[in-house]
Amino acid sequence: MPGCGGPQGVFVGQFKANHLADRLESAAKARQATVARFRARPGADDPVVLARQSARRAIIQxxxxxxxxxxxxxxAAEAQRExxxxxxxxxxxxxLARQAAEKAERQAxxxxxxxxxxxARFAARKARARR
Incomplete structure (x- = not known):
């Protein structure tokens, strides 16, 4: 293969060495960036923070x-249904009471x-017996 060096055909180009010192330096930079972001935050008495808190309180209320x-x-709806x-x-x-009263009247x-x-039958029987 063209551009490949060595007998096994493995690329032998320039690699950036990622040594322990480089990793420690990048970790330190990341920590410093995090601390800088934290320090850049406004304080609790900052007007922007107070306005945001009052807006949140208003939303909650x-x-x-x-x-x-x-x-x-x-x-109210439940009381209405009840x-x-x-x-x-x-x-x-x-x-039901009206129907019961009507039934009692009919039976009476x-x-x-x-x-x-x-x-009438009794009176008719008595009248036949008297004749």
Missing amino acids: AREIRETERAMARL AEALAELERQEAE ALAAEQKAARD
Whole structure:
């Protein structure tokens, strides 16, 4: 192969030596960059930080208000459903009571008719026996 040196055909070019000293130096530079970024951050009393914190507090308070409103709406809807269910139950009970009263009236009327028929038969039998 052209450009390959050596008997095995392995590339024998210029390699950047990555020795221990180079690795330690790059690690130190990374640490220094991290420290520099940390030191560049604004302090807790910085107006930008305070504004960001107050904005976050406002968002949290608005979220809590919305959650409270949703919970209240959910409770109101549940109370409404319970009231409707109770009204339906009362309506059904009233209907059952009305039907029971009608049935009792029909039975009383039937009993009165049956007694009148029985009395008429008895009176007719007595009248036949007297003749």
